Structures are given as structure tokens and as C-alpha cells.
Amino acid sequence: MAQPQAVEVLLRPAVELYTVAVCAGAALLCLVAPWSLALSPLLGLGSALAFLTFGAIRLGDAWVILRYRRNIRRLPRYVMTSRDVPVSQQRLFVGRGFRWDQRHTHRLMQTYRPEFRRYVEPTAIYRAARRIEERLEFAPSPLSKLASALTWDSAFNPVRPLPPLGGLPRLHGIELNEGDVTLPLGERVGHSLVLGTTRVGKTRLAELFITQDIRRKVGGQHEVVIVFDPKGDADLLKRMYVEAKRAGREGEFYVFHLGWPDISARYNAVGRFGRISEVATRIAGQLSGEGNSAAFREFAWRFVNIIARALVELGQRPDYLLIQRHVINIDALFIEYAQHFFAKNEPKAWEIIVQLEARLNDKNIPRNMIGREKRVVALEQYLSQVRVYDPVLDGLRSAVRYDRTYFDKIVASLLPLLEKLTTGKIAQLLAPNYSDLGDPRPIFDWMQxxxxxxxxxxxxxxxxxxxxxxxxxxxxxxxxxxVAGHIYKFGIDDGLPGSAIGVKVAINVHADEFNELMGDEFIPMINKGGGAGVQVTAYTQTLSDIEARIGNRAKAGQVVGNFNNLFMLRVRETATAELLTRQLPKVDVYATALMSGATDSSDPHGNTAFTSNTQDRISSTSVPLIEPAHVVALPKGQCFALIEGGNLWKVRMPLPAPDPDEAMPKDLQELAGYMRQRYVEAGDWWENQGIPGLQDEALPDDLLDDFKQMAAPEEAEA
Known part of the structure; x- marks a missing residue:
């Protein structure tokens, strides 16, 4: 089956089997009746061995043809348990596959030619079995059992259905010699982007990567693993806990879940900072900065910064509840900080302030201070007469000098954000009470x-x-x-005894549907976070999702341009597929054309009546290495991977083997069950605000009774 010719043709009859049959017959004849060939028994034995050797070589060639034709229609099953996932200290296992080159483009182009259709499309008996299966679905009981026989998933069933993966199996079946595809760990610091539409294997690929990250040990120490899951995939949570327990890390496993605050760990997003201005940046950075909103965002930043500085000076840890409280009522913070400041610097000043407060009435309060507490007005009058310089006090003073109505308008964009983060039980998670030692829920921050x-x-x-x-x-x-910026400058052990500057560890961040979570701060994370050891693996559906979230095409291109590794599963948007195909070169593929013709002779007395000729012509055509249509037609669990400096690999991921939930604690089992009930496809979750059919169950009985009583008179009048 050697192919020394320029044109390789694997979609053809296995003609080598004829040679195998002849060699087998000749070998049998040499062994049984060597005299018929004028051979001695010894020479007959040697000839039989020669025939068998040549027949075995031709049988191997025929087996390649038969395997190739089978792979084009149906790939071998590839299943792997989580225990069998290889974990290396130098490479990240992705799946099984091969490096795509010109040969595979040539083979793929051949599968679309009409003369090879019978080798690519399902056989007639397969199509007949599927039609019978459809008709037997509604047949009476004895006949309906025949349908289960047709769908029996076994190699002994010649018409068993294809796996429910969709797509074109030929995209992977064109290569017989597949092997393990791995990514060097040194390449992961360049970050990875996984693109794929709904339900095509993004979460399975995430489980594969996360499993290795949890179990990997480099230099005798584990790596940090942080997973953001907006949708709530119960199987992903279960896989993480099982792998953490298997690696002996269940004591280091934290679950933060907004839907289950009673069992969730607690987290203060603004409680730890290197510079006090980071508190304002983290909060105001989520506000819109487009158009006229930019001015309100800048004021919100300054106002939150003033509050944060005052809280730190008072010895209080900033959190969302405290900031919201003082945004709504800045007067209380101004009074509290003034008491703190004058107690240390001018103990007698407070007596004068109390006297000024006693003289105030509605007539002598300045217009811009109407609506403020009298003590705030007295403080302002005292500070205007006495020269006291304190940057925090001056900032608070400038905030209270605004007209109350005007002040409420310019902080109007900040209050809705704080309301989102401090409503209901979520406030307990995002503004934890550090002094409550009876609360069993742990409190964590990223540095910890x-x-x-x-x-x-x-x-x-x-x-x-x-x-x-x-x-x-x-x-x-x-x-x-x-935190990544702090680690980049000082290392992770800054401030600890015996710390060494510059010590870094791998921080594996997996962000599913990351486009719904990111903002402008995500760009510096992927642009400069690699220096701190941050390795981001982001999962999303299309490029349009990123652009729609950021609202700027240039910034969306900036985000995508910082991902060095690209894993492209099946996508439905051509522009997303072109992100991969436009980076690939064009290659030459060869095609044969049969040319034949005949020419009549013009000499009636000549010996030749006509001449004929037949030619085989080989032509080359320059085509892209892969087309966007090939990306759109990928089966589930398969992808094209552009890794290691632009090398294109075709990869298929192993199908998972189910694991029981019994390995999880009871509370996490309940959480996993809740997540399975509420899990929806990634393309729908942001369009839904609840589960149909569950809204009424969420209402207390007393509210339902009140509603019925209110509705009864209206129905009677109608």
C-alpha cells in the first residue's frame, strides 16, 4: 500500500485482498502438493513461507484501506475514566489526535468528490435499518422489541446507530495513526481561549484541564485552581470535589455559591488591597464609562475613595455594606471621622462645635447645607474658621458641601450597583462579619x-x-x-517571615462564559498577569459575545489577541470560525483527471481509419488548510487546536465515564441536585430570570393567601 505517487487515493476497493487470496492458495498448494509445481518438500516449504510473507504484507496494506474506509463513517469509541487521565509535570493532556497538514486537506477534499460517495455516506442497509427503527417505534409490543435489537450498541450489530455526536466523522477519520496531543505547561502562561457553541464539549474540556490542574504537583507542591462557573454545572462541581479528595486536597477546597449562601464560603472583594485607591477602582470600574456616563463614573470613584480612606483611618475594613451605608448617608461618616480626628489632634475643638450646633436654626443654615444634620453644619462652620489640614477630612468636607439633591443625582449610578451586591443573604457572603466566631462558613481572599x-x-x-x-x-x-499585580512585584510571601521576593506559583484560572464576567480590568490580567503566574483558560461561544460585553470592537480584538492557544470546537458563527482559518496557510492539493479522445483520419486510402488517446492528468489547486465550513461541521467533543506557535492539531476528547455522587458531602450533594434542576444551556441563561413553573413555589403561603383575597373581589365585580 506504499504511495510513491504524488496522488494518494485511500478511498478505493481493497484490491490487495486479491493478491492475499492468491498468495494463500499458492502457499497451501506448496505445502500440500509441492510435486505439482515440480518442487521438493523442502523447497515447497520455503516457497510457502515466501508466499505467506508477501501475502501478509499485502494484507497489511488492505487492512489500512479497510480501516480508513471504516473510520470515515465511524470513529472508534474513546472513553476514559477520570482516574486514567494522565497527569504530567511538564505537559497538559488535551486528547487524542494528529497534526494537520497538506495530506489531510487532500484526503478531506477527496471525500467530497462524487465518485467516492459510496465510501463516505452510510450504507444502504444502515439507512434501511434507521427507517425500520422509526416505523417500529409506534408498532405493537412484539414488533417494537425489534427496534431495540436494531439499536443494540455492539460491534456484533452491523447496523448499530452512530454515536449521537453529529458533525462529520471524516474530519478525524482521515488519519489512522492518532496519538496523545499535549500542550507544554510553559505555553499555558500565554493563556488559552476555548470557543464552541452550546453543548459541544466545552465543559468536558474544562473538566479534563481542571482534573489535571488539581492533581498536578510541581516541585512537591500543588497548583492554585480557581474556576468561575456562571451557569452552575453540577457535574463540574462534583468533578472538582472528587479530584480534590483524590489528591488529598479536600481541606483546601472552597465553594462560593450565590444560590446557596447558607453553605457557601464568604468573600470580601474590597477587604484586601495594596493601595487604598484599589477599593474605588474595583467598585467604580464596573460602572459604564461610555459617553456622558464617564463623568458620573469618575465622581463615583472619587466618592468611594473618600469613604474607603476614612474607613481605613477609623480602623474599619471596607466592604460593600459599609460603603453603601455611607454613600446613602455621608453625614454619619463625616461626624465619626471628625470625632476621631479632633480626639487625637484638638480635644477642645469639640466643645466649640457643640456650641455652634446649639446656635443653628432653619434661618442661618446655608442653602447648600439644607437637609444636612446640624452637627455637620457646625463642623463645616468650624473648619471654615480654623485652618486644619487633613486630606481625609477635607475629602469628606467637600462631599457634604454638595447640595443634598444634587449629590443624590450624581451618585445615582453607584447605588444600583451596591444594591445588587448587598441585597438579601448575598450581603452575608460579600460583606462577612469577621468578628462572628460562631459562623462556620470560611472567609477567604485571593492572596490566602x-x-x-x-x-x-x-x-x-x-x-x-x-x-x-x-x-x-x-x-x-x-x-x-x-492580587496579580502585588505578586508580580513582591511574590506571594510578601510580609511573611523568611519570604523571598519574586516567588511565584502557577495560578490556573478557568472562566466559563467569561464574556459575561469580564470588564476593562480583564485586559491587563491576560496581558500582564502571566508575569505573576496567572494562567487563564477562558471559555465562550463566539467572538460577538466578547464584543457585545465590552462594547468596543478594538478592545475585543485586544482581548482575543492576548490568547496564544486557541481551541476551536463546533461554532455556528462564521466570523468566529475565521478567527482560526485566517491564521492558517494555503496548501496545494492534487487531483487526477481522465482525458480520452478519438480523431478520424482524413485519408480515405490510408491504413488508419482513426486514432485514439487516453491520458491521466494531475493538476494542483491552492486551497486553505481548513475552511470555516469544516469548523461548523465538527462532531461533539472534537476541536481544532492552534497551539505551540501556530501548529494546527485535530483533537478529540475522551468521553467521560460517570462517577457516583456518594464521594461528596451531603450538603454538596444537595447543592449538585439543585444545580442540575436549574441548569440551562449557555445560550439561554442570561435571557431567563427564573425557572418556569417554580415562581409560585418560591412565594410564601401567606403572600399567596393575600394575593387570592385581593383577586377575589375583582373577579366578583367582573
Whole structure:
């Protein structure tokens, strides 16, 4: 089956089997009746061995043809349990596949030619079996059992149905010699982007990567694993816990879930910072900065910064509840800080302020201070007469000098964001009470997680409330960017005894549907976070999702341009597929054309009546290495991977083997069951604000009774 010719043709009859049959017959004749060939028994034995050797070679060639024709229609099953996932200290296992080159483009182009259709399309008996299966579905009981025989998934069933993967099996079946595809760990710091439409294997690929990240040990230490899951995939949570327990890391496993605050860990997004201005940046950074909103965003930043500085000076840790409280009522913070300041610097000043307060009435209060507390007005009058310089006090003073109505208008864009982050039980998660020692829920921050080499699952319950999910996810990203900047400068052990500057660990961040969580701060994370050891693997559906979230095409291109590794599963948007195909070169593919003709002789007395000729012509055509249509037609669980400096690999991921939930604690089992009930496809979750049919169950009985009583008189009048 050697192919020394320029044109390789594997879609053809296995004509080598004829040679095999002749060699087998000749070998049998040499052994049984060597005298018929004028051979001695010894020479007959040697001739039989020669025939068998040549027949075995031709049988191997025929087996390649038969395997290739089979792979074009149906790929071999590829299943792997989580225990069998290889974990290397130098490479990341992706799946099985091959490096795509000109040969595979040539073979793929051949499968679309009409003369090879019978080798590519399902056989007639297969199509007949599927038609019978459809008709037997509604047949009476004895005949309906025949349908189960037709669908029996076994190699002994010649008409068993194809796996429910869709797509074109030929995209992977054109290569027989596939092997393990791995990515060097040194390439992961360049970040990876996984693109694929709904339900094509993005989460399975995430499970494969996360499994290895949790179990990997480099230099005797585990790596940090942080997973953002907006939708709430129960199988992903289960896989993370099982792998953490298998690696002996269940004590370092944290679950943060907005949908289950009673069992969730707690997290303060603004409680830890290197510079006090980071608090304002993390909060105001989530506000819109487009058009006229830019001025309000800048004022919100300044106002939050003033509050944060005052809280730190008072010895209080900033959190969303405190900031919201003082945004609504800045007077209380101004009074509290003034008491703190004058107690240290001018103890007698407070007596004068109390006297000024006693003289105030509605007539002598300045117009811009109407609506403020009298003590605030007295403080302002005292500070205007006495020269006291304190940057925090001056900032608070400038805030209270605004007209109350005007002030409420310019902070109007900030209050809705704070309301999202401090409503209901979510406030307990995002503004934890550090002094409550009776609360068993742990409190974590990113620096603590990185130092402990912990595993964190962040479930944002986006189906229940997409607005809150996006706000919390964005604030966590912003906090992580700040921590990465600190690690980049000082290392992870800064401030600890015996710390070494510059010590870094691998921080594996997996962000599913990351376009719904990211903001402007995501760009510096992927642009400069690699220096701090941050390795981002982002999962989304299309490029339009990123552009729609950022609202700027140039910034969307900036985000995508910072991902060095690209894994492209099946997509439905041609522009997304072209992100891969436009980066690939064109190659020459060869095609044969049969040319034949005949020419009559013009000489009636000549010996030749006509002449004929037949030619085989080989032509080459320049075509793209792969087309966007090939990306759109990928089966589930398969992808094109552009890794290691632009090398194109065709990969298929192993199908998962189910694991029981019994390995999980009871509370996590309940959480997983809740997530399975509320899980929806990624393309729908941000369009839904609840589960149909569950809204009424969420209302208390007393509210339902009140509603019925209110509705009864209206129905009677109607």
C-alpha cells in the first residue's frame, strides 16, 4: 500500500485482498502438493513461507484501506475514566489526535468528490435499518422489541446507530495513526481561549484541564485552581470535589455559591488591597464609562475613595455594606471621622462645635447645607474658621458641601450597583462579619487562596439573577487583577517571615462564559498577569459575545489577541470560525483527471481509419488548510487546536465515564441536585430570570393567601 505517487487515493476497493487470496492458495498448494509445481518438500516449504510473507504484507496494506474506509463513517469509541487521565509535570493532556497538514486537506477534499460517495455516506442497509427503527417505534409490543435489537450498541450489530455526536466523522477519520496531543505547561502562561457553541464539549474540556490542574504537583507542591462557573454545572462541581479528595486536597477546597449562601464560603472583594485607591477602582470600574456616563463614573470613584480612606483611618475594613451605608448617608461618616480626628489632634475643638450646633436654626443654615444634620453644619462652620489640614477630612468636607439633591443625582449610578451586591443573604457572603466566631462558613481572599495552593469553585447562579452574577464575577476578577499585580512585584510571601521576593506559583484560572464576567480590568490580567503566574483558560461561544460585553470592537480584538492557544470546537458563527482559518496557510492539493479522445483520419486510402488517446492528468489547486465550513461541521467533543506557535492539531476528547455522587458531602450533594434542576444551556441563561413553573413555589403561603383575597373581589365585580 506504499504511495510513491504524488496522488494518494485511500478511498478505493481493497484490491490487495486479491493478491492475499492468491498468495494463500499458492502457499497451501506448496505445502500440500509441492510435486505439482515440480518442487521438493523442502523447497515447497520455503516457497510457502515466501508466499505467506508477501501475502501478509499485502494484507497489511488492505487492512489500512479497510480501516480508513471504516473510520470515515465511524470513529472508534474513546472513553476514559477520570482516574486514567494522565497527569504530567511538564505537559497538559488535551486528547487524542494528529497534526494537520497538506495530506489531510487532500484526503478531506477527496471525500467530497462524487465518485467516492459510496465510501463516505452510510450504507444502504444502515439507512434501511434507521427507517425500520422509526416505523417500529409506534408498532405493537412484539414488533417494537425489534427496534431495540436494531439499536443494540455492539460491534456484533452491523447496523448499530452512530454515536449521537453529529458533525462529520471524516474530519478525524482521515488519519489512522492518532496519538496523545499535549500542550507544554510553559505555553499555558500565554493563556488559552476555548470557543464552541452550546453543548459541544466545552465543559468536558474544562473538566479534563481542571482534573489535571488539581492533581498536578510541581516541585512537591500543588497548583492554585480557581474556576468561575456562571451557569452552575453540577457535574463540574462534583468533578472538582472528587479530584480534590483524590489528591488529598479536600481541606483546601472552597465553594462560593450565590444560590446557596447558607453553605457557601464568604468573600470580601474590597477587604484586601495594596493601595487604598484599589477599593474605588474595583467598585467604580464596573460602572459604564461610555459617553456622558464617564463623568458620573469618575465622581463615583472619587466618592468611594473618600469613604474607603476614612474607613481605613477609623480602623474599619471596607466592604460593600459599609460603603453603601455611607454613600446613602455621608453625614454619619463625616461626624465619626471628625470625632476621631479632633480626639487625637484638638480635644477642645469639640466643645466649640457643640456650641455652634446649639446656635443653628432653619434661618442661618446655608442653602447648600439644607437637609444636612446640624452637627455637620457646625463642623463645616468650624473648619471654615480654623485652618486644619487633613486630606481625609477635607475629602469628606467637600462631599457634604454638595447640595443634598444634587449629590443624590450624581451618585445615582453607584447605588444600583451596591444594591445588587448587598441585597438579601448575598450581603452575608460579600460583606462577612469577621468578628462572628460562631459562623462556620470560611472567609477567604485571593492572596490566602494562592498561599494555601487551594481549589476554589465560584458558582454565580446566573440563571436566578444575571445582574448580580455579572457584578460579583466582575468584582472578583478586579480583585484578582490587583492580587496579580502585588505578586508580580513582591511574590506571594510578601510580609511573611523568611519570604523571598519574586516567588511565584502557577495560578490556573478557568472562566466559563467569561464574556459575561469580564470588564476593562480583564485586559491587563491576560496581558500582564502571566508575569505573576496567572494562567487563564477562558471559555465562550463566539467572538460577538466578547464584543457585545465590552462594547468596543478594538478592545475585543485586544482581548482575543492576548490568547496564544486557541481551541476551536463546533461554532455556528462564521466570523468566529475565521478567527482560526485566517491564521492558517494555503496548501496545494492534487487531483487526477481522465482525458480520452478519438480523431478520424482524413485519408480515405490510408491504413488508419482513426486514432485514439487516453491520458491521466494531475493538476494542483491552492486551497486553505481548513475552511470555516469544516469548523461548523465538527462532531461533539472534537476541536481544532492552534497551539505551540501556530501548529494546527485535530483533537478529540475522551468521553467521560460517570462517577457516583456518594464521594461528596451531603450538603454538596444537595447543592449538585439543585444545580442540575436549574441548569440551562449557555445560550439561554442570561435571557431567563427564573425557572418556569417554580415562581409560585418560591412565594410564601401567606403572600399567596393575600394575593387570592385581593383577586377575589375583582373577579366578583367582573
Amino acid at each position: 487562596i494562592i498561599r494555601k495552593r487551594a481549589v476554589v469553585y465560584v458558582g454565580l447562579d446566573a440563571l436566578s439573577d444575571a445582574e448580580v452574577a455579572a457584578a460579583v464575577g466582575n468584582s472578583m476578577f478586579s480583585d484578582l487583577v490587583s
